[in-house]
Amino acid sequence: MKHILTLALLVGWSCAMGQHTPLTSQYLFNGLAINPAYAGSRDVLAANLTHRQQWVGFDGAPVTQTLSIHAPLARRKVGLGLMLYNDRIGVSNETGVFSNYAYRMRFGKKTLSLGFGAGLTMLRANWTDVALQNMTDQSFSMNTRNAVRPNFSAGVFYYSKSWFMGASVPFLFSHSYEANQPSLTIVESSLQAQPMLTGGTVIELSKDLKLKPSTLLRYRVESGLQADISSNLIIKNKVWAGVSYRTGDAVIGMLEILPTPQWRVGYAYDMGLSPISRYHHGSHELMLQYEFGYRIRVRDPRYF
Numbered sequence: 001m002k003h004i005l006t007l008a009l010l011v012g013w014s015c016a017m018g019q020h021t022p023l024t025s026q027y028l029f030n031g032l033a034i035n036p037a038y039a040g041s042r043d044v045l046a047a048n049l050t051h052r053q054q055w056v057g058f059d060g061a062p063v064t065q066t067l068s069i070h071a072p073l074a075r076r077k078v079g080l081g082l083m084l085y086n087d088r089i090g091v092s093n094e095t096g097v098f099s100n101y102a103y104r105m106r107f108g109k110k111t112l113s114l115g116f117g118a119g120l121t122m123l124r125a126n127w128t129d130v131a132l133q134n135m136t137d138q139s140f141s142m143n144t145r146n147a148v149r150p151n152f153s154a155g156v157f158y159y160s161k162s163w164f165m166g167a168s169v170p171f172l173f174s175h176s177y178e179a180n181q182p183s184l185t186i187v188e189s190s191l192q193a194q195p196m197l198t199g200g201t202v203i204e205l206s207k208d209l210k211l212k213p214s215t216l217l218r219y220r221v222e223s224g225l226q227a228d229i230s231s232n233l234i235i236k237n238k239v240w241a242g243v244s245y246r247t248g249d250a251v252i253g254m255l256e257i258l259p260t261p262q263w264r265v266g267y268a269y270d271m272g273l274s275p276i277s278r279y280h281h282g283s284h285e286l287m288l289q290y291e292f293g294y295r296i297r298v299r300d301p302r303y304f
Contacts, residue, residue: 022064022087024050025244025252025268026287027198027216027228028304032068032083034196034216035168036100037115037157040072040079042302045292055272055280060090070100077104079113096121098153110160115168117153122146149173163201164304169193194220202234202303210234212242212303230254237301240266249274250283261301264289 024030030050031038047069055061070081081100086093098119105112124146155168171194200214216228232242232254240256250273256266270283 022052022066022085023054023062024052024064024066025228025246025270025283025285026050026254026256026266028200028214029256029264029266029287029289030066030068031157031304032070032081032098032100032117033066033085034170034198035115035155035157035166036081036098036117036153037102037113037155037166037168038079039070039081039100039102039113039115040076040104041102041111041113041157041159042070042291043072043076045069045071046289047292048287048289050285050287052283052285054270054283055276056282056284058276058280061280062087062089064088072104078102079104079115081117083117083119092123092125094121094123096151098151100153102157110158113157113159115153115155115157119151119153120148121151122148159304161302163199165199166197168196168198170196194218200230200304208236210237210303212240214304228252232256234303246270256287262291 022033024033027034030048031041032048033050048067050064050066052062052064054063064085064087066083066085068081068083070079072079079100079102081102083098083100084096086095088094096119098117100115100117102113102115105114150173152172153168153170154172155166157164157166159165195218197217198215200212203211203213205211210233212232212234214230214232216230217225219225226249227247228244229247230242230244230252232240234240238258240254240258242254242256244252244254246252250270252268252270254266254268256264258264264287266285266287266289268285268287270285271277272280272282
């Protein structure tokens with residue numbers, strides 16, 4: 001039953017759509033993955049590496065790695081960023097590289113950032129890796145040829161030191177597979193925005209304790225509207241302990257530790273709530289962030 005369910009879900013999904021926004025539970029510190037306007041917002045050269053293993057124990061489950069680096073330039077009016085990601089789901093694999101540009105305008109203690117991203121995505125589906133009962137099925141006799149497609153992103157990010165809000169479209173185009181072709185090649189690229197809204201604030205409870213509620217809303221034509229509703233307790237600006245609810249999908253526990261002002265180490269565990277949760281053991285996500293230079297203000301840290 002497990003293998004039949006895996007094949008039906010993952011192969012069926014891959015045949016329909018080859019482009020989606022890689023999922024991450026620690027999205028606040030992996031901002032370039034969802035919004036190009038995030039580039040330069042840390043006010044230092046910042047690098048972030050995230051590895052996500054989704055649905056552990058589920059054959060062909062999604063595995064995603066994301067590497068991003070960004071920094072402010074030109075007297076901090078411009079932010080530049082670069083993001084690389086690799087996303088594997090079942091027999092399909094998607095690798096992309098995106099450059100990001102953000103123009104930042106100051107309004108007193110607030111900043112409005114307008115961002116644009118452009119990049120390339122390489123897609124491949126290894127259909128010959130599928131275990132078949134009917135070995136003569138010609139639909140799975142050849143791998144999809146490597147297909148390279150351009151893509152674009154756009155967003156806006158408005159923030160101060162204690163709150164933020166943003167709107168973005170991480171991918172403007174989606175790429176469809178044609179299952180009736182002998183080699184299952186990508187035959188169509190269509191305009192299909194996947195809009196996202198984010199927002200959050202920091203509430204000071206005491207000298208050593210702060211509360212940071214935040215939310216992320218995303219919409220896809222295939223799955224509809226989904227929300228991440230999160231809250232983090234910040235202890236002495238050194239330890240972040242949080243919980244999040246992803247509608248219809250999971251309850252998430254998060255822990256982040258800042259051993260120094262420059263290093264951030266994070267872990268998130270997703271406990272599944274969807275109908276397929278009985279077939280897996282949750283999802284794990286590791287994050288490592290480093291901020292170069294010593295302009296980081298220990299007395300006035302950034303919370304997103």
